[in-house]
Amino acid sequence: METVPVEKFGRDHWSLLAYLETICVDALDQWGQIDRNKLRVNIRTHPLLVGHIQARAILALEKPPYGYKYGTRLKGHTEEKPNVIKEHDDWDCLENxxxxxxxxxxxxxxxxxxxxxxxxxxxxxxxxxxxxxxxYATFELEQIMEIEQ
Incomplete structure (x- = not known):
């Protein structure tokens, strides 16, 4: 999947970052544990990353879970002017x-x-x-700083 530069991050990237921060804050050892049921997943590109609740929905409804057909919304996306990467999900956002x-x-x-x-x-x-x-859709970075690890 294509790499999305930070300057193009939109609602889906920023809401994922907020979720990742939350699970890291709640972790005992700094390593947060992702709940696969809380991420948008494209079953075509990441079939093994579907959460158990999503998997049951797929089996019961015989259709993909929410988010599958919508892709990732990028900076500037509106209903009137869509700016979306199709088949891009939260796992791709995590990679970004x-x-x-x-x-x-x-x-x-x-x-x-x-x-x-x-x-x-x-x-x-x-x-x-x-x-x-x-x-999340209107967030603008004040400054990206390279911090010594």
Missing amino acids: MVKAGFVEFLTLTSGGVRMTDTGIVIAAQLRAHKVHGGQ
Whole structure:
């Protein structure tokens, strides 16, 4: 899947970062555990990453779970002017976050994720934006800083 640069991150990337920060904050050892049922997954590109609740929905309804057909919404996306990468899901967004240096990802099987120092700074900016009434879709980075690990 194509790499999305940070400058194009939109609602789906930023809401995922907020989720990743939450699970890392709640973790005992800095390694947050991803709940596969909480991520948008494309069953064509990531069939083994479907959560058990999503898998039951697929079997019962004989159709993909929510989010599958919509792709990832990028910066500037609106209903009137869609800006979407089709077949791009939260696992692809996670890969983009790793490449941007915001998180470290252990393995697909463990689902372990840890925030980098840069990711912590960006997540704090995102939190401040939300506290002041902003939405994930309208978040703008104040500054991307390279922080010594």
